[in-house]
Amino acid sequence: MEKISGSQAIIRCLQEEGVKIIFGFPGGAVIDLFDALMDSDITNVLVRHEQGAVHAADGLARVTGEVGVALLTSGPGATNGVTAIATAYMDSIPMVILTGQVPTALIGNDAFQEVDIVGITRPCTKHNYLVKDAKDLVPTLREAFHIARTGRPGPVLVDLPKDIVAKMIDFPEKKPIRMQNYQPTYEPHPGQIEKACKQIIKAKNPVLYVGGGVILSNANEELTELARKLNIPVTMTLMGLGGFPGSDPLSMGMLGMHGSYTANMAVAHSDLLIAVGARFDDRVTGRLDAFAPHATIIHIDIDPTSISKNVKVDIPIVADCKHALIAMNTWFNTASDFNREQVAASHEPWRATIDEWTKKHPMSYLDEGEIIKPQYVIQKLDELTHGNAIITTEVGQNQMWAAQFYKFNKPRQWATSGGLGTMGYGLPAAIGAKMAFPEKTVIDVAGDGSIQMNIQELATAKQYKCPVKVAILNNNYLGMVRQWQELFYNKRYAGTIMEVTPDFVLLAQAYGAVGLRATKKSEVEAVIKEALATDNTVIMDFAIAREECVFPMVPAGKATTEMLLV
Amino acid sequence: MKHTISVLLQNKPGVLSRVTGLFSGRGFNIESLSVAETLEPTISCLTLVTRGDEAIIEQITKQLHKLIDVIKVTDISDSEYVEREMVLIRVKAEAQTRAEVLRVIDIFRGKVVDVSPKSYAVEVTGSASKVQAIIDLLKPIGIQEIVRTGTIAMARASKK
Ligand SMILES: Cc1ncc(C[n+]2csc(CCOP(=O)(O)OP(=O)(O)O)c2C)c(N)n1
Numbered sequence: 143m144e145k146i147s148g149s150q151a152i153i154r155c156l157q158e159e160g161v162k163i164i165f166g167f168p169g170g171a172v173i174d175l176f177d178a179l180m181d182s183d184i185t186n187v188l189v190r191h192e193q194g195a196v197h198a199a200d201g202l203a204r205v206t207g208e209v210g211v212a213l214l215t216s217g218p219g220a221t222n223g224v225t226a227i228a229t230a231y232m233d234s235i236p237m238v239i240l241t242g243q244v245p246t247a248l249i250g251n252d253a254f255q256e257v258d259i260v261g262i263t264r265p266c267t268k269h270n271y272l273v274k275d276a277k278d279l280v281p282t283l284r285e286a287f288h289i290a291r292t293g294r295p296g297p298v299l300v301d302l303p304k305d306i307v308a309k310m311i312d313f314p315e316k317k318p319i320r321m322q323n324y325q326p327t328y329e330p331h332p333g334q335i336e337k338a339c340k341q342i343i344k345a346k347n348p349v350l351y352v353g354g355g356v357i358l359s360n361a362n363e364e365l366t367e368l369a370r371k372l373n374i375p376v377t378m379t380l381m382g383l384g385g386f387p388g389s390d391p392l393s394m395g396m397l398g399m400h401g402s403y404t405a406n407m408a409v410a411h412s413d414l415l416i417a418v419g420a421r422f423d424d425r426v427t428g429r430l431d432a433f434a435p436h437a438t439i440i441h442i443d444i445d446p447t448s449i450s451k452n453v454k455v456d457i458p459i460v461a462d463c464k465h466a467l468i469a470m471n472t473w474f475n476t477a478s479d480f481n482r483e484q485v486a487a488s489h490e491p492w493r494a495t496i497d498e499w500t501k502k503h504p505m506s507y508l509d510e511g512e513i514i515k516p517q518y519v520i521q522k523l524d525e526l527t528h529g530n531a532i533i534t535t536e537v538g539q540n541q542m543w544a545a546q547f548y549k550f551n552k553p554r555q556w557a558t559s560g561g562l563g564t565m566g567y568g569l570p571a572a573i574g575a576k577m578a579f580p581e582k583t584v585i586d587v588a589g590d591g592s593i594q595m596n597i598q599e600l601a602t603a604k605q606y607k608c609p610v611k612v613a614i615l616n617n618n619y620l621g622m623v624r625q626w627q628e629l630f631y632n633k634r635y636a637g638t639i640m641e642v643t644p645d646f647v648l649l650a651q652a653y654g655a656v657g658l659r660a661t662k663k664s665e666v667e668a669v670i671k672e673a674l675a676t677d678n679t680v681i682m683d684f685a686i687a688r689e690e691c692v693f694p695m696v697p698a699g700k701a702t703t704e705m706l707l708v
Numbered sequence: 709m710k711h712t713i714s715v716l717l718q719n720k721p722g723v724l725s726r727v728t729g730l731f732s733g734r735g736f737n738i739e740s741l742s743v744a745e746t747l748e749p750t751i752s753c754l755t756l757v758t759r760g761d762e763a764i765i766e767q768i769t770k771q772l773h774k775l776i777d778v779i780k781v782t783d784i785s786d787s788e789y790v791e792r793e794m795v796l797i798r799v800k801a802e803a804q805t806r807a808e809v810l811r812v813i814d815i816f817r818g819k820v821v822d823v824s825p826k827s828y829a830v831e832v833t834g835s836a837s838k839v840q841a842i843i844d845l846l847k848p849i850g851i852q853e854i855v856r857t858g859t860i861a862m863a864r865a866s867k868k
């Protein structure tokens with residue numbers, strides 16, 4: 143067999159795994175890999191900061207469901223990627239991060255640009271490797287992809303010493319991967335499914351509580367089938383948005399700290415909570431002992447550690463969400479001693495109660511004439527993109543308004559940093575999404591603070607003719623923190639007023655992008671329309687009501703029924 | 709409650725730090741930890757003693773199991789088991805205390821493994837509580853140095 147270099151073998155592995163685009167930034171330790179990439183059909187997107195590379199790969203992974211790949215050099219290149227790796231880890235995003243490393247002979251010597259990236263990323267990767275023998279390169283890479291995309295997905299890092307990728311090796315044949323020590327449970331236990339289904343039949347006030355697991359396992363259709371068949375209201379976490387159609391009458395929107403009044407009330411009054419691919423995060427539950435206090439809890443999750451971690455679960459189902467939901471739907475379709483119409487109808491009084499809550503406190507905001515309300519901007523974005531855009535976000539109020547007011551009807555049109563809440567995520571993630579789906583409209587809903595954290599990626603967007611749109615909800619504040627200060631710190635705005643902010647219109651122009659600004663409500667629609675019609679990267683700078691707060695809000699540590707309302 | 713957990717893991721560099729990192733990162737405590745190769749050189753056996761209520765122990769075992777390099781996790785204290793720990797103690801042994809020290813060692817079926825004019829080094833094996841008991845007895849005489857292995861444990865074979 144003809145020998146090839148380690149770096150060529152790595153590229154061949156990427157091709158084997160179906161990788162079309164990778165995001166990278168070069169350096170001494172990875173010149174070989176960049177060199178080999180040049181001869182391949184893989185698009186190598188040169189970002190402007192390694193955090194951007196990993197976020198972009200993450201954005202691509204979220205909208206496609208495929209494994210995102212980033213390539214970073216050793217030392218500072220690798221450490222620059224860490225925030226973004228942790229971001230992907232917290233949200234269970236399948237990724238493979240390749241980092242260069244100093245030659246094996248120098249490892250441990252404090253060599254130039256040496257850092258123990260495997261040690262550093264151990265707690266924020268699903269798994270990681272340092273390849274010390276060239277013959278392990280290919281098997282390790284294959285295993286990395288396997289681990290990244292199976293079970294509860296997550297980022298896997300492979301550290302590649304420079305001498306190892308330069309060695310000449312045989313390219314081993316692909317064999318099915320069998321790992322004695324890693325065998326995620328996909329199929330639910332039939333006994334647990336039956337128990338869960340019987341409990342659902344008995345329930346009067348059931349709620350489906352849907353998390354990112356439904357998106358990750360592509361279980362949205364199965365979930366929708368279950369909810370509609372049995373007339374069960376649905377609420378979603380930040381990560382679960384799009385897992386069930388947001389415009390469906392059964393949708394109560396998001397729950398938790400900035401969830402809808404309806405969703406939080408429904409959970410608090412439910413007698414059965416069916417958690418699907420959600421993890422009872424503190425932003426969802428509020429004060430734990432007051433969370434769903436009357437409910438029997440069914441929890442479907444592929445990760446056993448998620449079950450009974452925060453809240454004691456009555457009926458645990460360890461399984462892939464899709465497989466479990468299929469099993470439940472099948473049970474309901476075939477069980478003889480139960481009348482589906484009757485069960486669905488029996489939830490009507492519950493739905494009436496829920497509708498009352500929505501009537502009393504719908505998701506809303508106060509309109510103030512020509513002042514631009516951020517919620518209005520999101521509603522207009524929704525309307526003018528027909529709810530079909532891919533929305534990424536930065537972090538803060540902008541993120542919450544996007545979650546609350548854009549109606550996500552499909553999965554994978556929403557990419558936001560939920561678990562880690564990483565400012566600077568949105569723009570590179572939008573680039574990743576747009577590279578994957580050039581024909582789709584991709585909008586980063588941004589804050590004036592967050593956008594500055596990875597603004598340099600505008601150059602990447604330009605270089606790769608990647609016309610993403612950035613909608614800055616500009617309040618000239620680190621708004622979300624300011625909101626906490628307004629509500630809980632006597633309006634002492636310590637460190638949240640940005641006295642110097644660039645002129646984002648000029649800034650866009652400096653990058654060769656287009657900058658548009660709206661300072662009045664009546665200008666919003668025209669700006670969005672122009673942005674959507676422009677075949678270029680566009681920044682829309684919306685001067686919004688500066689001290690607008692995100693409501694409802696459950697103050698940290700309070701019960702979810704103790705909401706501050708509009 | 710005290711639990712003794714036995715973990716089989718890949719015998720590879722960095723694996724131990726995955727385990728200890730898990731414990732420190734999640735605020736679980738480790739009372740003792742001991743690790744060595746099994747008959748199969750690619751696999752190590754790690755015994756750790758920890759404390760926590762039922763929910764914490766459940767999280768600990770699940771989280772351990774989630775580590776890719778972990779092959780098997782058993783909470784040995786769920787069933788009948790034998791546990792042993794070894795301790796080396798250097799105890800002051802001067803003319804007036806030598807006999808006393810030897811008597812204590814004898815009661816615990818310990819062995820003197822090193823002798824100097826002013827001290828004995830003693831080896832004792834037993835359950836953690838037995839080891840603790842001899843330490844408590846020798847303390848008043850004057851312990852100069854002590855090294856414990858931490859507990860290792862094995863489930864008892866089924867009686868049937
Ligand atoms: C990297 C990072 N640093 C700090 C924070 C804390 N933080 C959360 S929201 C926020 C304010 C964000 O301001 P901006 O982007 O203007 O958004 P706004 O809330 O005003 O919409 C800050 C500082 C964070 N989430 N991420």
Ligand SMILES: [Mg+2]
Binds near residue numbers: 590616619620
């Ligand atoms: Mg702001």
